[in-house]
Amino acid sequence: MDIKVAIQAAPFSMAYAYDEVLSERTDIGAVVSFTGLVRDFNETPDVTGLTLEHYPGMTERTLEAIGEQAGQRWALNAVRIIHRVGHMQPGDAIVRVLVASAHRREAFEACDFIMDYLKTQAPFWKKEHSAQGEYWVAERHSDQQDVARWKNI
Secondary structure, three states: OEEEEEEEOOOOOOOOOHHHHHOOOOOOOEEEEEEEEOOOOOOOOOEEEEEEEEOOOHHHHHHHHHHHHHHHHOOEEEEEEEEEOEEEOOOOEEEEEEEEEOOHHHHHHHHHHHHHHHHHHOOEEEEEEEOOEEEEOOOOHHHHHHHHHHHHO
């Protein structure tokens, strides 16, 4: 399985990795992707921006390990994970996960799995900016519930 991870401050294309993954391949029957965006609301109703920090080196290794775990659970051809860091505005893309497989069910499940583990295990820290000030975003109980469901599957 082919895994590539990128952490960057620059915006990325919504078509990120799609053409590259499919180039000269006829064994892929499904490509599933997820793109996460900055919302203009979260803990306050007027989010004006988001700053994302990470732990260089550790973050990349963690994302690769999550991709490898997905590859151990499902027959995948390729996994691409790109995550932005730095300051972003509402509407900006933060994360893109792309999974290619011979079959759609495996691609859907693996993409969902990767996002659940990324939200709970990757060393990122989010600071939201609003009219009320800046605050660090706390982990949500629902994110832990989402990842827990994979333990029995």
